[in-house]
Amino acid sequence: MSQPLLVARNLSKTYRNRGLGGTGAPVHAVRNVSLEIGRGSVLALAGQSGSGKSTVARLLLALEPPDTGTVLFDGIPLNDVSGARLRRLRRRFQAVFQDPYASLNPRLTIRTIVAEPLRAAGNLSSGVLTQRVGELLELAGLPARFMAKRPGSLSGGERQRVAIARALATRPDLLILDEPLSALDVSIQAQILNLLLHLREELGLAMLFISHDLALVRLIAGKTAVMYEGAVVEQGPTATLLTAPMHPYTQTLLGESTPAQTGRAGQLASGVPWPEGSCPFAPSCPFAAAACTKEPPLEELAPDHLVACWFPPGVKAARTGATRS
């Protein structure tokens, strides 16, 4: 079996205040996250806001270095490449960001925006650039005449199509989509999702699809990883994970159980502090027990199904090690 396209091993990232004498508690945005994305397959990363999904995306995109851990893209460790080599490698993994109002520079024309990765990739004549940009816009479902416009005159959906056209410019193998639909109206969401499904079929793109909306995840991803407070708590085939979730947090997300501690409007509280070293979900978990003062490792409890919980509800046999403590 060929190696996966993207492998992330034990990524961690902690943020501290900028500058000398920075005070305040460090934020553990990503804690020991490992992911794999196979060629042409789609992995979804789910979890509520603040769970570290976007930070994972930034680490995978080599926008910032992880504190620990490695990212291998096609076997190449991203930590070890920099400068021009990294820029060449970047052509093969591109990104679409959450907010199409922020991800397009308002001062540039659509042509300049979509042509940016092409220019970075090599010297193309102006005519060739225009032709390529036209093709890309068409691929993203926009007429070529949009080239002369600026983002200010486009709707949210059109902007997101421009962002997708830009991401496709260098014919990447992998697309990292950070909440690409959450800033859009529901009707537009469906159109963009259809576009993404179409591109996956047509171009054989691998995708990391980051979303807090499990209903969307179901439609596009073969595998899903669920994050809570910076760590992956459950990972498995999307169908299994959504029909038979094992982690209490995933169950909460799916509305199958009620969290013990809720924030405003009955929503699951985010950022509930938890004692050092214990399971981060324990303060909100309806099934918390004594063993939960130790953080559970992510282990394969069913074939291809990883869960980080001492007492996964719905699973008959409690895990070894947990019963003894």
Next chain:
Amino acid sequence: MSVRTAPPRLRTGAAVIVLMIIACIAGPWLIRPLPGMDPARAALLPPGSRVTVVLLTDGAVYISPRVARDAGHIVVRGPGERRIDIPRGRIAKLATHRYWLGSDRFGRDLLRESLTGGRISLAVASLALLIALIVGGSIGLAAATFGPLADSLLMRLVDAFLAFPILFLLILAVALFRPGPPALILVLGLSSWMGLARLVRGQVLSLRQREFVQAARVAGSPWWRIWELHYAPNLVGPVAQDAALRLGDLVLAEATLSYLGLGIPPSTPTWGSLVAEGHKVLLQGWWLSTFPGLAIASLVIALALIGDGLQDLARNTSGEGETAPVPAEPV
């Protein structure tokens, strides 16, 4: 952007500034003292006064505010309102000068002095702004670019400069250099870059977090292209706006310091020193302080208008509705 689409405030402000600059450059060439004029005879003339100089063929000179003409003669008013008839044949040259803004104690034309002073005031303020832009821009960029340690150190430097009393800096500079335009430019420049440093640092740091800059990095653009496409165009607006307002402050600061006698020596006219000179004889000549003061005020207001106009412009180009009407969402 064309002139017609520019915000009205920007247009008004820019028009005033351009007119002032043209007037200051061209004015002192066009308005020249009359040959043979005795300045003492024109001291403290109110705005609008006229003086006629009559040069006779034998070399004698008559200077008179009023000249009456009749056939064959002209009549001038000599000292003590004495009437002097001069036959036309004896007149070599007759010239009249109008003091639109009046004259000062030494009989100098205030309009000409003000325009000459405007040259100095504008040049000093612009060069000081240039220093502030270079120093503030570099320090702001360095703070935003070279990591948290450099950032902390440079920003503490900014704080130190902000806490430093400018008057002390000035006295130091006057002690070290001869007082005059170079020292004043240096002092004004070195005491007004801190705001720009903070502005540039803040803008760069916030732009770096903007998604379109992240997207440019993901696109594989080299750093200089990211600067060209994304940082620079988004920095120009705020910096230009700040610079316009700061230039107004600098003109005021130069005027204040020259007024206090700490800036440019009174022998060189600037708007500040003209106001200072004029206030000594304010009761005899109200116009002497008033017109240079009005010049300062109009310049500062025009620069404020430009600053506001640039802000409008930034809002228009970064906001909605830049080009054609929005077409329907293609399905």
